[in-house]
Amino acid sequence: MKTIAILHGPNLDRLGKREPQVYGHATLADLEAFIRxxxxxxxxxxRFFQSASEGALVDKIHSLTDSGVAGFIVNFGAYSHTSIALRDALSASALPAVEVHISDIKAREEFRHHSMTAGACRVMISGKGFNGYAEALDQIAQWL
Structure with missing residues (x-):
């Protein structure tokens, strides 16, 4: 059985508490159960990992790549818009990756409209809530 790594960045651990009008009332544990x-x-x-630390996320991408995961689903939160380091780590993995955003980043503040990390992913899915993760799994299944 192939393993898909799901990485979540800063504030995803606050799901259910942070801006429920944008993200809903479900928690990260609920999201992980749905994805599983x-x-x-x-x-x-x-395999799931969440961190507010950019360096920890980079290190996790490297260790998961070396451990033989088949691909990544990532939601780096705010780091999606700023992190060249995360983009480079995903690119270096050479594994299929899908970026997912629960909210529609194009309908939010202008600084969220561009994702720096999406360029290292084959697809970006935005604004489909938790169902975006199911769509990401379907995408990865087509590639593996």
């Missing part, structure tokens, strides 16, 4: 179920239905195992 969807992944199992597609024949994937999952």
């Amino acid at each position: 179920t969807e992944a199992e239905q597609r024949g994937f195992a999952t």
